[in-house]
Each structure stands twice: as structure tokens, then as C-alpha cells.
Amino acid sequence: MSTPAPAGSIDALTRVKRCLAHLEHVLPAQAPLRDFVHHNTLHAFQHLPFAEAFSAASRLTGANTWLDEDRCRHLYRQGRVTTKDLDAALRQLPAAHSDEILLAIGARQLRRGEVLQATLRHAPSQLSALQMRWHDEEKAAFARWQSDLEPAARQALLLAAKAEGFDEPAAVADLWAAAYALQPTVAAAPTAAGEAADQWPSWPKSRPRTRPETLPGQTSPEAAAALWQELIVGLGERWTLATLLAHLSGQDIRETLQPSLIRHLGAHLDQGLVAWRNSAREQGFYAAWRHGAANDWGWELDEFVGARQEVAQLPEQPLPAIIGELLTLGVEEANWEAYLQRLVLELPGWAGMCCWREAHPRPDEPPVSLADFLAVRLLLERLYAEQLIRRIWDLPLSLTALGDYFAANAAELRVRHAFGKNELSEELLAAASPYLASPCGNWQEFAALLGSSFPPGSAETQGGELSDDQRTERAGLAAWPLFLLAQRLGLGGRQLRDLAPAGAQALLDCAASLSREQRGQVWLLAYEHHYRQQIFTTLAANHGRAGALSGKAKAQFVFCMDDREEGSRRHLEEVNPAFETFGAAGFFGVPMLWQGLDDEAPTALCPIVVR
Numbered sequence: 001m002s003t004p005a006p007a008g009s010i011d012a013l014t015r016v017k018r019c020l021a022h023l024e025h026v027l028p029a030q031a032p033l034r035d036f037v038h039h040n041t042l043h044a045f046q047h048l049p050f051a052e053a054f055s056a057a058s059r060l061t062g063a064n065t066w067l068d069e070d071r072c073r074h075l076y077r078q079g080r081v082t083t084k085d086l087d088a089a090l091r092q093l094p095a096a097h098s099d100e101i102l103l104a105i106g107a108r109q110l111r112r113g114e115v116l117q118a119t120l121r122h123a124p125s126q127l128s129a130l131q132m133r134w135h136d137e138e139k140a141a142f143a144r145w146q147s148d149l150e151p152a153a154r155q156a157l158l159l160a161a162k163a164e165g166f167d168e169p170a171a172v173a174d175l176w177a178a179a180y181a182l183q184p185t186v187a188a189a190p191t192a193a194g195e196a197a198d199q200w201p202s203w204p205k206s207r208p209r210t211r212p213e214t215l216p217g218q219t220s221p222e223a224a225a226a227l228w229q230e231l232i233v234g235l236g237e238r239w240t241l242a243t244l245l246a247h248l249s250g251q252d253i254r255e256t257l258q259p260s261l262i263r264h265l266g267a268h269l270d271q272g273l274v275a276w277r278n279s280a281r282e283q284g285f286y287a288a289w290r291h292g293a294a295n296d297w298g299w300e301l302d303e304f305v306g307a308r309q310e311v312a313q314l315p316e317q318p319l320p321a322i323i324g325e326l327l328t329l330g331v332e333e334a335n336w337e338a339y340l341q342r343l344v345l346e347l348p349g350w351a352g353m354c355c356w357r358e359a360h361p362r363p364d365e366p367p368v369s370l371a372d373f374l375a376v377r378l379l380l381e382r383l384y385a386e387q388l389i390r391r392i393w394d395l396p397l398s399l400t401a402l403g404d405y406f407a408a409n410a411a412e413l414r415v416r417h418a419f420g421k422n423e424l425s426e427e428l429l430a431a432a433s434p435y436l437a438s439p440c441g442n443w444q445e446f447a448a449l450l451g452s453s454f455p456p457g458s459a460e461t462q463g464g465e466l467s468d469d470q471r472t473e474r475a476g477l478a479a480w481p482l483f484l485l486a487q488r489l490g491l492g493g494r495q496l497r498d499l500a501p502a503g504a505q506a507l508l509d510c511a512a513s514l515s516r517e518q519r520g521q522v523w524l525l526a527y528e529h530h531y532r533q534q535i536f537t538t539l540a541a542n543h544g545r546a547g548a549l550s551g552k553a554k555a556q557f558v559f560c561m562d563d564r565e566e567g568s569r570r571h572l573e574e575v576n577p578a579f580e581t582f583g584a585a586g587f588f589g590v591p592m593l594w595q596g597l598d599d600e601a602p603t604a605l606c607p608i609v610v611r
Contacts, residue, residue, distance in 0.1 A: 012323045012333070019337040020370050023344055023355075026060065027370075030352030031360075032271060041348070051521050058517070061345045066520025069123070072527075076121060081526045085533075086117050089525035095518060102510055103503050105495050112510055118488040119511040120519060122148065125484045129473050130426045132480060142176050143169040146487050156490030164494060174493035179483040182496070182504040183475060200247065200421050201230045203414055219447050224410035227417065228403040236335030240342050241385050247420030248413075249392055250436045253384035258347060261380060264289055265350050265373070268366060269357065273598060285354070285372035286318040304383050311379070318375035325378035329385070330399040343377050344370070364601075393439055411447035412439065418450055425449075485511055553580035561585060 028041050040046070045053035054065040075081050090098035090113050098113030127135070135141040145157060145168065161171035204223040231244060239247070246252040267274050268285045280291035293301055293311040301307045315321045322340075331339045344351035351373055358369040386397040395401050406413040415432055418424055424432060428449050435441030482504055486496050489507075496504065514522070557572060559565040561583035569581040595602035 013319055015333065015336060016319055016322055016340075016371075019340050020374075022337060023341060023351075023370060024359075026341060027344060027348055027352040027355050029356050030349050031356050032269075032353070051517070054521075055517055060341070061348065062342075066517065067523060067527075069120075069519060069523065072523040073121065073123065075527065081523070081530055083117060085526035085530045086120060086522065087113060088529045089522045090116055092525050093514075093518060093522055096514065096522070102506060103499060105491065105498065110489065112513075114489065115485075115507060115510045116514065116522075118485060119514075120522065121150075122484070122488060125481045127477065127480055128425050129477060132476060143172055145172060146484065149487060153488055153490040157487065157492060160490075160492030160495065164492070171492060175486060175491075175496060176479070176483055178493040178496040179479040179486065179504075180475060182482065182499075182501050183478060200417070201227065201234075203227060203417060219411040219414050219444070221407045221410050224413045225403065225407045227413065228406050232330070232399055232403070233332075235329075235331050236337075236339035236342065240339060240381070241329050241331075242381055245385060245388055248416040249388065250419065250433070251388060253381070253388055254346065257380045257384050261377060262347070262350065264292070264376070265354075268368060269353060271600065273600075281366040284318075284366070285368045286321070286375045287316075288366070289372075289376050290314060301383075304387060307383055310383075314379070318369070318371040321375040322371065322378060325375070325382055328382055328397065329378070340374055343374060343381075392437060409439070409443065412441070412443040414450065415441075415443055415446045423450075481511075482508060552578070554578040555580070557581045558584050 026044055028043065042053050042057055045056050048056060057063065058065045072081065076086075087098070090096045096112065096116055098111065098116060100112045101109045102112045102115060103110045132141075139147075145154060149157075157171065158168075161168065164171065164174070166174060204226045235241065235244070242253050242257070246254075265285070267276075268278065268281055268288055270277075278288040278292055281288045283291075290311055294308060301311070315324065326333075326336055326339065351370060354368050354370050354373045357365070358367075361367060382397065389395055389397055389402065393402065393405055395405060415424075416436065419429070419432060419436065428446060432441065432446050435443075482496075485507060486492075499507070554576065555578075557569070557579065559569055559581060565583070569583075572579045572581055592605055593602040594605045
């Protein structure tokens with residue numbers, strides 16, 4: 001690890017100032033609520049096409065920019081998205097090739113769009129061995145068709161079973177036997193550009209064998225050291241120290257840190273409602289926060305030993321404090337900008353408001369800056385991380401010390417890393433979870449059981465010997481996705497066998513051909529298509545209605561030309577078709593000052609041209 005420039009040096013200060021200047025272009029221009037109605041949070045990406053802007057925002061912020069797929073499937077079940085909508089959306093996505101014929105199955109030509117629709121409408125079908133046993137015992141998955149099949153698919157399966165002379169249990173068993181015999185390789189969904197930026201690295205596959213009792217690529221100190229180095233290099237570019245500790249321990253210090261920071265920011269950025277004001281607030285948020293830490297004996301910092309003394313010894317200005325905290329956390333100087341960017345984008349609204357207030361100072365409001373925000377945020381991360389590391393591993397906040405510990409306890413790092421990547425089986429997760437908050441645990445035993453936690457054919461299990469039971473179990477897990485996909489496409493056992501291994505693999509490859517971002521885009525396009533068709537239908541049905549009211553309306557109402565008033569307008573016209581409503585310029589062109597009972601000062605409510 002290279003040695004960063006010392007705190008307070010000209011180069012370090014210049015670097016931090018440049019970082020802050022860059023962050024101003026990334027954060028939303030978040031003014032206080034009294035000064036704006038809405039804001040485009042993607043304003044920094046307005047130069048990009050819509051889907052590319054979403055992808056860039058997701059890479060930058062780590063946020064899921066598309067609606068959750070489970071929520072989309074719920075909308076489908078509600079009828080707010082239909083198969084016709086999905087069909088239209090897939091045709092709008094060039095990568096889907098939805099009209100392309102994938103396979104010919106007898107007289108049926110199976111198109112890619114049918115396969116993609118089936119995978120979109122149903123949640124991913126990868127299971128653990130325990131979950132598969134549950135489906136067998138509780139839902140009779142190998143004796144009955146899936147309960148959520150589309151009517152057309154169920155009818156096709158029943159016709160295929162009738163042609164073979166099978167009842168339902170026999171037909172399901174035949175289909176399972178066909179899927180099991182084909183033994184396809186489960187395809188992984190492609191990764192969109194930048195989608196893997198925050199993915200955690202895999203455990204090293206192989207390392208030089210230095211000890212006879214250690215197998216390559218398993219729990220050797222060399223493999224642990226290599227993984228730890230990769231994790232440290234990712235600080236800033238891929239994750240923060242808080243994220244890394246949450247990955248390894250399951251305890252996210254941000255859950256406590258952020259509410260504490262928000263409380264103090266809210267008090268400092270108060271618009272006249274707070275009952276008590278910090279006496280140092282006129283010196284800025286950083287100075288006010290330090291003043292509170294030194295003098296407020298009821299504060300949450302009491303749980304940190306020596307924290308008040310540390311806060312008292314901090315630099316007077318926020319920029320040197322930022323540099324000092326970055327050095328203490330062990331972030332490479334080249335990654336400072338990326339690290340700070342990740343911190344501000346965890347709370348983009350608050351950070352954006354600090355930026356806006358700094359650029360638009362008012363004489364009656366306390367000063368605040370993005371540097372203030374980051375100085376306090378970094379200090380809190382250091383205090384909470386230090387406490388967590390000492391409580392779990394009894395070590396100081398030192399990446400080197402923690403790396404040495406994991407090199408000596410490689411099995412523990414391997415299990416913790418697999419936990420963070422959600423790669424533990426349910427049994428192993430239940431056994432290991434109680435020990436994540438301490439170094440105590442049967443880590444060697446847990447690591448030895450890890451092989452059964454990984455998917456068949458994964459890099460983590462290459463080269464390992466499997467028992468007959470494990471092979472049978474893994475063959476079943478590999479066949480399960482094809483078994484379900486065939487049902488959703490209405491394919492029986494004979495039709496699946498006719499596809500042969502190459503055809504079965506083509507089915508699975510097609511089902512996994514869309515990335516997460518592309519699936520999100522398809523669902524959005526489908527939802528918009530449904531809504532758009534509803535609007536067009538309604539407009540067509542009401543065409544000519546307004547002219548019929550000309551001169552005959554029982555009452556006329558004028559509302560502000562604002563989407564918030566549309567509900568009232570529609571309601572009135574629905575209650576009485578003889579009512580007629582109009583939209584007018586905001587505030588009807590009348591400038592006024594408004595002051596609520598709890599407002600400190602009046603606010604100008606008037607059209608922008610008057611203001």
C-alpha cells in the first residue's frame with residue numbers, strides 16, 4: 001500500500017478541494033422544500049438516453065433505479081400489466097429479438113419472446129437442496145403442475161399428457177425425468193455494462209501449495225491474503241469501510257450512524273421550527289457538531305470511549321479533518337474522490353442540500369458546506385468502525401492488522417465472505433450466523449461444508465470430490481430450472497426429450513439472456529404501454545364531450561394549472577358531468593406573502609415572473 005501525502009499538505013488539500021468541486025455536479029441541487037416543488041434527481045445524466053442514464057445512475061449511486069421485479073410481477077397479477085404489454089415492450093428492446101424463432105417443436109415454432117415472457121412473469125427458479133425438498137414434501141412439486149401456470153400452458157400440458165395416456169402425477173414425473181436426463185448447465189444472466197462494478201470478488205481458485213495439509217484454493221493463508229488485498233483495493237471504487245464490515249459481519253454501522261447524522265443536520269438546517277439552537281451554529285455545521293460533542297452530556301457519543309477527547313483534538317477546519325480521517329481509515333489517496341462520492345451518495349438529499357445552501361447563502365441562515373458534511377460523516381464512520389472491529393475481533397482500526405488476522409484465520413474469512421455474497425446454504429447460514437458477531441466459531445468446520453453451498457459447476461467447487469448423494473442432489477438442482485421453464489411453456493416430457501441437450505440448453509440460455517437492467521426496462525416499457533393504452537381509450541371515449549357542454553354547464557370551476565389539482569377536477573366532472581373545469585396560471589396571477597402559524601418568516605407565493 002502506497003503512503004499517502006501527510007495530512008494538511010498542499011497536494012492533499014488540493015486533491016480534496018477538487019473532489020468537492022466534482023461532487024457538486026453529481027449531487028442533486030436540493031433546495032429547502034419551501035423553494036421548490038419537484039426536482040429531477042437524474043439531472044446529472046440528462047445528456048444520456050433514458051436507459052443509459054438509469055444505468056449510469058445505478059453505477060454511481062448503487063441504487064436500484066428500476067422497479068423491483070417482484071413488485072412488477074405483482075402488478076402483472078393485478079392486471080396493470082398484461083401479456084400484450086410485455087409483448088409490445090420486448091419488441092421495443094432490440095437485444096430481446098423477441099420475434100426470432102428459437103426452436104421448432106413439432107408443428108410449434110417457439111419464439112424467443114415466449115421464453116422471455118415466461119421468465120419475466122415468474123421469479124427465478126434457482127433453489128437450494130433444502131428448498132427443493134420442501135417443494136417436494138409440502139407442494140408435491142413432482143406430482144402436480146405448478147399452481148401459477150398460465151391457462152394456455154396448463155391446457156397444452158394436459159393435452160400432451162392425454163396423448164401419452166398419463167394422468168397428472170405421471171405426466172409431471174415424466175417431465176421431471178426428461179429434465180433430469182438432459183442435465184443442462186444453468187446459464188447466468190448477462191451483466192450489463194457497469195452492473196458488476198460492486199460485485200464482491202470470488203475466493204481465489206488456486207494458490208501455490210505451501211503446506212501439505214492445505215488444498216489449493218481452499219482455506220490457505222495465501223488465498224486469504226490475496227482476497228483481503230482485493231477487498232482493500234476496492235475501498236472507494238467499489239465499497240466503503242462500512243460496507244466491507246457489513247459484508248463480513250452482517251452488522252451495518254450505517255443503520256445507527258446515518259440517523260445520528262441526520263438528526264444533527266436537521267437541527268442545523270432548521271427553517272425556524274427547532275426549539276433549541278446550537279450556540280456555535282453560526283460557525284458552520286462542522287464547528288457546531290464539534291461544539292455539541294464537547295458540551296452535550298446526553299449525546300450518543302458517550303458510548304465511544306475517549307470520543308469527546310478525540311473530537312476536541314480535531315482540526316478547526318473541515319478540510320484537514322477530512323484528510324486525517326481518510327488516512328486513518330486506510331483509503332488510498334488515489335481513491336479519495338471515489339470514496340467521498342460514495343459517502344455523499346448514501347444521503348444524496350442531505351448532501352445536496354448542504355451543497356445548495358453553500359452556493360446560496362442567506363444572511364439569516366447558519367452556514368453549511370459539503371466539506372462540513374463529509375468531515376462529520378467520515379469521523380462517525382471511523383468511530384463506529386473502530387468500535388465494531390474492537391468488539392468482534394479485539395483489534396484496533398487497522399486494515400493491516402485485520403488482514404494479518406484473516407491470513408492466520410483463513411477459514412473464518414472464507415465463511416464470512418461467502419456469507420456476504422449470499423452463498424451459504426440455509427443449514428450453514430443458520431449454523432454460522434450466531435458467530436458472525438464474534439471471532440469464536442467452528443470456522444474450519446463451516447469452511448469444510450462450504451462446497452455444498454455453491455451452485456453446481458461454480459468456480460468455488462472445481463476440483464473437489466463429490467459423494468454419490470451430492471452428485472444426485474446437484475443433478476436435481478441443475479434440472480429444476482428446466483423442469484419449471486418447460487411447464488411454463490407448455491412442454492411435456494416427450495417434447496422436452498425431442499429437443500435434445502442442445503435444444504434444452506438453448507431454452508435456458510434464452511431465458512437468462514436479459515440482464516437485470518434490461519428486465520427492468522422491459523417491465524417499465526410494458527407498464528407505460530398499458531397506461532398509455534388506457535389514456536388513449538379514455539380520450540377516444542370522451543371525444544366531443546367538452547363541445548356538448550358549451551353554454552350549458554351548470555357550474556364552472558377554475559383551478560391552478562398544477563397536476564396536484566387534476567384529481568379534484570376529474571372528481572367534480574365525474575360526480576356531475578354538467579360541471580366544467582378549467583386550468584389557470586398559478587396563484588391566478590396574484591402575488592402574496594404566506595406565513596403559517598409555525599413559520600419564522602413569510603414566504604413569497606407568486607408566479608415566477610412576478611418574483
